[in-house]
Amino acid sequence: MTHSYHDITTAPVRVKLEKSAENPYNLTREGALTDDKRVERYVAHTASFKLMYSTQRINDSVLNSLQQLADECGLIKQFAEMRRGAVLNKIHNYDSECRQVLHTSCRDIFSDSPKEANATGQARVEIEKLRAFLDDLDSGKIVNEKGKTFTTMVTIGIGGSDLGPRSIYEALKAYSKDSRVVHFIANVDPDDAARVLEEVDLSRALVNIVSKSGTTLETLTNESIVVERLLAAGLNPAKHCLAVTGQGSPMDNPQKYLRSFYMFDYIGGRYSSTSMVGAVMLGFSLGVENLDRFLHGASTIDDLAENAAIQQNIPLLLALLGVWNHNFLGMDTVAILPYSQALHRFPAHLQQCDMESNGKSINRQGQKLSYKTGPVVWGEPGTNGQHAFYQLLHQGTEIVPAEFIGFRNCQYQKDLQVSGTTSQQKLMANMLAQSIAMATGQKHENPNKVFSGNRPTSILLADKLTPETMGELLAIYEAKIIFQGFLWNINSFDQEGVQLGKILAGRILEQMQARRGNGDGIETQFLDVAENTANTTVER
Missing domain, CATH: 1.10.10 (Arc Repressor Mutant, subunit A)
Incomplete structure (x- = not known):
């Protein structure tokens, strides 16, 4: 499947967008957010999420141009080709990985007609292996040397084998099975492993080592540290260690590992959270039913992302708004600001997923680019961030577009009213207020109290952070990143x-x-x- 598409430099609508960027919508004008029912109209939906984007510097004309840009660049066609097995991880006429990109196949397991049957078939085999393993854990068929159940998992991996799975585990701790705890070791810094091992009873722990190649320096070093500690405690590593690796890799060794689960070349590390890279750990901590709910949430977004209408396709709309801010309005970074403490590691995952994917300076033909590609991505949870770096977001010389993520209800349902409102209401009030303040700004006779406004934001809002909504949220951002890579005509799937x-x-x-x-x-x-x-x- 090889086609020639327009990109952001050759799309005919680019000229119109550049003209619109000379005088973008003024959010500080009186009535700017209330004219023409703007707040009600500038909303898009998924099964669980609402995207509110009236606080972006756009109008209907810009939206129509962005739709035209998506069409001219064939974004939906390329995404559909990706899901159906096109070899998109490549640079034409140059040595490259030359692979398919099929992380979506890991959650296409619920479909009667999966988009790429072979990859989904492999995913189904692995998920059934995992179900059987988890059943054996739950029934007591797999126990430690003293006949006791395993209550802890230590996951060893780095990069895509750590950031995504760790962020999802942290996000869904409220749904963990009783007495199941997961610890993570990633950094080759020996203090990382030492700190974790001080907290763990290894006799009750499974050690989950994750490396596609089976040769990752940091991961193998940390595995050696943990294995040495197991041996020192008189424990047999082969009865405690699991491997998540490529089939046939040096780690694919039944003599050394209690079980092996496979990851495949067509799944990039930073897109691997819904493969066995994340599923083994999440299945252990959440149980099979919640794992299925998480995967199903992601699959609903994969299907939605093939909708050509940008106002019905949140990942595509986020991608286009990001390109509008970055390439046409000249904003160099984007802040991901979840108003949910459970998502405290999610910005770190998106930092890798976005910057490793789209931090490229050549196109898919190997030619040096003359335009900006991926922005710097960063963020922390609100309201903590408000007391840290929001000063710059409101009054600094750098204009930073912000993407807020919020939920109407808390996870644990343990909240109470203080001064007439609950903590969750206070959290949501702060998120909404920050979005409005950044957009509209404030005039004042004291220059120290002037807020310039016109700082674009959007809000992703759902009812509650659950396994389903976490799956949706992950897939929204994966697809957003991929759509932007297509627009910039770069290979978002390698990491040279x-x-x-x-x-x-x-x-x-x-x-x-x-x-x-x-x-x-x-x-x-x-x-x-x-x-x-x-x-x-x-x-x-």
């Missing part, structure tokens, strides 16, 4: 940017081994590698 550092780290480690004990310090090793690498081609 991490390779050079890995290679050079390997060289420095070799020097550390060779020079052990001769007094040479880190500075010497840095200089030697720098001199030998400058302006040379480094092969993998």
